[in-house]
Amino acid sequence: MSYFEYIQPIRFEGADSQNELAFKHYDKDRIVLGKRMEDHLRFAACYWHNFVWTGLDPFGGATFERPWFQGGSPMELAKLKADAAFEFFSKLGIPYYCFHDRDVAPEGTTPRESQDNFKRIVDVLGEKQQATGLKLLWGTANLFSHRRFMSGAASNPDPEIFKMAALQVRDALDATLKLGGENYVLWGGREGYESLLNTRLGQELDQLGRFLTMVVDYKHKIGFQGAILIEPKPREPSKHQYDFDTATVYGFLKRYGLENEVKVNIEANHATLSGHSFEHEIATAGALGILGSLDMNRGDPQLGWDTDQFPNNVPETAIALYEVLKAGGLGSGGLNFDAKVRRQSIDAADLFHGHIGGMDVCAQALLVAEKMIVDGRLKQAQDARYAGWDTPAGQDILNGKRSLAELADEVLAKNVDIAPVSGRQEVLENLVNRFCA
Amino acid sequence: MSYFEYIQPIRFEGADSQNELAFKHYDKDRIVLGKRMEDHLRFAACYWHNFVWTGLDPFGGATFERPWFQGGSPMELAKLKADAAFEFFSKLGIPYYCFHDRDVAPEGTTPRESQDNFKRIVDVLGEKQQATGLKLLWGTANLFSHRRFMSGAASNPDPEIFKMAALQVRDALDATLKLGGENYVLWGGREGYESLLNTRLGQELDQLGRFLTMVVDYKHKIGFQGAILIEPKPREPSKHQYDFDTATVYGFLKRYGLENEVKVNIEANHATLSGHSFEHEIATAGALGILGSLDMNRGDPQLGWDTDQFPNNVPETAIALYEVLKAGGLGSGGLNFDAKVRRQSIDAADLFHGHIGGMDVCAQALLVAEKMIVDGRLKQAQDARYAGWDTPAGQDILNGKRSLAELADEVLAKNVDIAPVSGRQEVLENLVNRFCA
Amino acid sequence: MSYFEYIQPIRFEGADSQNELAFKHYDKDRIVLGKRMEDHLRFAACYWHNFVWTGLDPFGGATFERPWFQGGSPMELAKLKADAAFEFFSKLGIPYYCFHDRDVAPEGTTPRESQDNFKRIVDVLGEKQQATGLKLLWGTANLFSHRRFMSGAASNPDPEIFKMAALQVRDALDATLKLGGENYVLWGGREGYESLLNTRLGQELDQLGRFLTMVVDYKHKIGFQGAILIEPKPREPSKHQYDFDTATVYGFLKRYGLENEVKVNIEANHATLSGHSFEHEIATAGALGILGSLDMNRGDPQLGWDTDQFPNNVPETAIALYEVLKAGGLGSGGLNFDAKVRRQSIDAADLFHGHIGGMDVCAQALLVAEKMIVDGRLKQAQDARYAGWDTPAGQDILNGKRSLAELADEVLAKNVDIAPVSGRQEVLENLVNRFCA
Amino acid sequence: MSYFEYIQPIRFEGADSQNELAFKHYDKDRIVLGKRMEDHLRFAACYWHNFVWTGLDPFGGATFERPWFQGGSPMELAKLKADAAFEFFSKLGIPYYCFHDRDVAPEGTTPRESQDNFKRIVDVLGEKQQATGLKLLWGTANLFSHRRFMSGAASNPDPEIFKMAALQVRDALDATLKLGGENYVLWGGREGYESLLNTRLGQELDQLGRFLTMVVDYKHKIGFQGAILIEPKPREPSKHQYDFDTATVYGFLKRYGLENEVKVNIEANHATLSGHSFEHEIATAGALGILGSLDMNRGDPQLGWDTDQFPNNVPETAIALYEVLKAGGLGSGGLNFDAKVRRQSIDAADLFHGHIGGMDVCAQALLVAEKMIVDGRLKQAQDARYAGWDTPAGQDILNGKRSLAELADEVLAKNVDIAPVSGRQEVLENLVNRFCA
Numbered sequence A, B, C, D: 001m002s003y004f005e006y007i008q009p010i011r012f013e014g015a016d017s018q019n020e021l022a023f024k025h026y027d028k029d030r031i032v033l034g035k036r037m038e039d040h041l042r043f044a045a046c047y048w049h050n051f052v053w054t055g056l057d058p059f060g061g062a063t064f065e066r067p068w069f070q071g072g073s074p075m076e077l078a079k080l081k082a083d084a085a086f087e088f089f090s091k092l093g094i095p096y097y098c099f100h101d102r103d104v105a106p107e108g109t110t111p112r113e114s115q116d117n118f119k120r121i122v123d124v125l126g127e128k129q130q131a132t133g134l135k136l137l138w139g140t141a142n143l144f145s146h147r148r149f150m151s152g153a154a155s156n157p158d159p160e161i162f163k164m165a166a167l168q169v170r171d172a173l174d175a176t177l178k179l180g181g182e183n184y185v186l187w188g189g190r191e192g193y194e195s196l197l198n199t200r201l202g203q204e205l206d207q208l209g210r211f212l213t214m215v216v217d218y219k220h221k222i223g224f225q226g227a228i229l230i231e232p233k234p235r236e237p238s239k240h241q242y243d244f245d246t247a248t249v250y251g252f253l254k255r256y257g258l259e260n261e262v263k264v265n266i267e268a269n270h271a272t273l274s275g276h277s278f279e280h281e282i283a284t285a286g287a288l289g290i291l292g293s294l295d296m297n298r299g300d301p302q303l304g305w306d307t308d309q310f311p312n313n314v315p316e317t318a319i320a321l322y323e324v325l326k327a328g329g330l331g332s333g334g335l336n337f338d339a340k341v342r343r344q345s346i347d348a349a350d351l352f353h354g355h356i357g358g359m360d361v362c363a364q365a366l367l368v369a370e371k372m373i374v375d376g377r378l379k380q381a382q383d384a385r386y387a388g389w390d391t392p393a394g395q396d397i398l399n400g401k402r403s404l405a406e407l408a409d410e411v412l413a414k415n416v417d418i419a420p421v422s423g424r425q426e427v428l429e430n431l432v433n434r435f436c437a
């Protein structure tokens, strides 16, 4: 008996379907701006929230009762979990998945045992990918849950722990390559600090720069073609995480000469925790040339922590996807649901409801973004607003052909004030709402 | 009759003085770590909060009734204001002041008239500096109050307004040079956006990069020896300000090749609004080599806007100054009080109370920081914690002599786990409190 | 020539209209749940943001250039402003408006002159209401802008200022009665504190309780039939405002025995600033029996101050209106746009765009809420979840017929654990999105 | 061998002691305002953070390796834990402790087994109190960790779970009475909601009101003389907790007629999460007559969750204790350290360092607050500011002898404006700092 025995494969049934377990908008073969919807969205489901998290939070224990949580040896349970995971991914009809090394295989009592456990499960995953057609959007290593990493992994005060991290990332990169993974992600949950009093901040940044350089070197050595992605987050669990936001990561990459090697995986909830909108982070990464992939979810605007809820607001999601389209798309990246059902959503079916809702919202949002592009009025309004910069005289300034003194003297020569023009924000917001209706 | 007629010059009277209008801790000639207290702190008072702000806030009008607010022509009032300002600075016994161009001289009806007004008042300021011994810590241009800058100055969609900004900055740099100013600051209050819908984000970053490059070129051309400083702030008045925080500014400087030309002026309240502690911003700037100067003030931890209150917490300020000392001090920078008395503090004497309190708090904090340095236990604890990185083997990793695979294989060869050690944060926090007692 | 000469009256043209200056969804005569859309929504536009605010913010001056801002005596300008306001309200086709006493008439140099100015303009407003059919949703007094109120109005440390507030409120209530106003609002912008150090908190609460009691007594004395409403806000301009949120106001009303006399006017942006969702505040007021009226707008989830933007998210607004419908509607209340166009939206037409967008969003949201009600599945899911409480045994507990010890002993007698059931939040969120599509 | 074998009892050694494991300021017999320091502060240490928490957070597992976490049956481990706890409390020299039922004894497989486990350990605790002289500041029941309470305890949609909660609270009250506990606390971690969509908000408030009434009835029935205290918190783990803050709890108590029966236990970190300062919550509770007890800790102003750090800022803590003294003290309440050492502070000694630092900070703060009281200038400044209200004419207004119209007419008769006076906030803040130096 399977855990999802009573769930039928999820199908597109159109907007009028009353079936809770069907897609109303995610029609994967529908052509959007010349490309299949599935190929735009490149959805992935994650292992951790769906198959590892027990419902535990800082004030309470497990609420989910999954067959793979107990009743066997760790490796037996890991296989049971893989069975359930791939049954879920397949029935959901999602093309990609993502995992941390420790999500799929148990930590052993020694480094070699951990490595061995992981390699054996990677083989299992490979077979399941074969059997189901599932693909790996990205792999990653969990360098934040084990107590040895409590003070950081690459930024640990002890270089021996830095080495432990090197082992896990080396093996996770090997596994990602082997499984045909299209990207590799680093999220530095403990790469930060709790107190400056016990922290050499500058040195820890250098440690991180060195570690990332080693990772990039190793990627090239083994011929991994996918992108290396850093996932920014401002804080939590650490008081301060070094990869605070996209702009911070950009500066870090420039400092260590890695800006052409590494991109960002932007999570919506991490964006809002850092004081930015999701679309801001996407637009910034696009402008800086480091837009890699997205972790789709939402936070709660009244809560100060990472709630990782499924996206459920079409207008907001449409704005984000519009920025993705304007930036030229995600390349090898995709839309990974780093989202979890609520702790009270304890039924197997709830895992489906969360993802169906999220996928439908993204599909609707993509169709809205398509309308924005096709309509063209948003772009026209911007072009009109910046027209002065598109003239030869404007370009000369941007291209460094004019000096401060020249421009200043030009103003004095004319000796007239310049009147501002309306930003017309409300008109544009109304226009966006037209596309959402 | 002067506005501060009844206030006597403020003097150091020691901790037991019951005189509200005396310093209890700021003893400018006291030697701290081999240097006069005054030379460590390099205090500045600002023109804007003290002599320009009327007490107005978004929900109410002026509360301060100053003689220079009405009753004469704009230029007459500007001179009256300069009289009051220098009387205040002198009686306070503060060595430096700071100003925006439009703080000191009125906007005219044409660019030339504005320039002329400003130049005439700069001459007045020069005479007053001569007469009083006051020095200019930094000058700056106000590119955010006039309606022409409502959509940005250097980042404006209209290049004609970019030129208007160029004129003001050119003239403000000239004035700063003429007045012996030791730094020049750019705070980009409107250099950001309200809505991405009407914004070319990438282009605006390029406009800012170009503008700053022009400013740096001009500085060299005229032989200005002071530092060019960007003052980060995450938002307010704009929804998003491009100079979000120190790490963002660093990435921006790297992008445009200006990281050796420009530093940051860090404001405490801007730091906390950006989701960082003040000491974090200082330590980050120190680590990245761009620590320039400080705007001393405090925010309210429950309020989401820039309250610009005077610093009044000695332990917090001590931690900040400890980071300054660890970073090697501020060079040509100083401690400018970008702080304002509350809107209800309408008496002339209140301006003194705010500054006396702020200066005494910083003086106490400096003495605490001195104890931390002299005692040495905080540093020793850090050194012990990172000892592994200080070994040749640790340095080899940091210096790029080891590869990911080598380190990974080393772990497998040893095949043992590494136990973490206590971060001892509470011990260190208790130690800091010892120095504060 | 009128200020809005080139704007034609705004008409409903349906969802396919490409006319920026038309309603696409607000079809006032459409029947929704048995009532005209206009009678559900009872829209009001406000005087202050549209006709008083100059575009000023804490970092910059006026950006709007309106004919009624200068060029005449204060009373001439007040009449010009009234002309423009009623032209705007009429062309917009909004049924109600709202004002503060000082919005419509200038403060004089003495209390009597201020009163006289106000009374003269109230007559003008009355004539304009007659001429246009406009109605007054609510009146209010501005007790926060003048410097005399800098330390509060009813909560002022000086009882003489308390009396000045009494005069304004008495006259504003008289005017509201005279103009047929349907409610009277008190927003206590300065009824709070900046520092506990100079504040008798308990006494100030008593002062507020006394003032409100006087207001209620006066209302009855003059036969005003409308509701008295308090508008909660947690802070800004004050550090702490006593009317923090709906629950706080409820406790305050209970303390002074006013819970049957006073209700709340809930503003969306104030709700989110207080750490609540808008729908939470509505549901709370509904549960406590004090739901009065709504100020429609939105904040920016990344900004810590009151941005008063027009609502523009249909799914979010629909949830709010669903709670209004569940609470039985707003009675004499309505939906007032306490919203302002952005400071850069300087054209006369922008005032229309803001309101048209807001009205259309509310209209769409009302239609979504109607679907939620008609469909019934949301209610059914709740009923199923709480079924145990609807049994006689459940009711006995709620009605006080059972003791702690009885219930405890009952559990011991049964001696079995109770299994939780799924909260099904994702299913319900998906269902809501069905109604939005 | 005991877990704290190498720790000697902590003694007061004075400010110059260099012993990390000694009090520098907490001198329990020192007389402060006529009472022993110990009797003012009534310190308690808690069971949960020190002996139950494993170091686990949402992103990582246990970091603390305590002998009582594994290696025996649950009841054996509970006894080992009690041994360690009382050894710790005794060596620390703290007079009180606090616990949840499930902290001290394991949940059984049935209600009776759980009850039996708890009763047996309560006997153990009673013996240990006898042996050591430790006293119980308050008891409480954990109604938030077990999965059965995932949707609330008293506010659960299932009345059967309400009954389970009744059993635990009945037994915890019995135990508190038996152990001589001086108060009983209810913190409603899950008494709130995640989504309004699945919540009957009004009914849940009624459930809570009913439950609390039952608790109060039971308290009287068994003759428990201590106070019943609600601990407010705005959110976390729930999205919204009904006991949001002190003002909300006050309204709730008034609604259910319990305002003379129940007080609040105010936690510093909960205060700041709710958008208030700690001193605001204390002053509010004092003004409303419901100040009960304090949970001493601190949050991090940049973090949006409950960090429960030890208080370590003397000036801030002094302001809080000054408000306590002004409110007449805490009666049967005390200062419980609801504080935990950081997850990286894994040594046994770290538990001592956290508490020693916290106790010393509170002791210093008490001495500062004493100076504020003795000096009297803060009170004098307030008295001067409100002098008008202390006159017979002011009292007449407060006491309801004057009407709105009378006051309004009085203003018109005088026909003069009233000038505001300075709030002198900076003077008062400087004065506070004098007492801290």
Ligand SMILES: [Co+2]
Binding pocket: A231, A267, A295, A338
């Ligand atoms: Co993520």
Ligand SMILES: [Co+2]
Binding pocket: A267, A269, A270, A306, A307, A308, A338
């Ligand atoms: Co997340």
Ligand SMILES: [Co+2]
Binding pocket: B231, B267, B295, B338
């Ligand atoms: Co500043």
Ligand SMILES: [Co+2]
Binding pocket: B267, B269, B270, B306, B307, B308, B338
């Ligand atoms: Co500031």
Ligand SMILES: [Co+2]
Binding pocket: C231, C267, C295, C338
């Ligand atoms: Co409002």
Ligand SMILES: [Co+2]
Binding pocket: C267, C269, C270, C306, C307, C308, C338
């Ligand atoms: Co507002």
Ligand SMILES: [Co+2]
Binding pocket: D231, D267, D295, D338
């Ligand atoms: Co607590």
Ligand SMILES: [Co+2]
Binding pocket: D267, D269, D270, D306, D307, D308, D338
């Ligand atoms: Co807490």
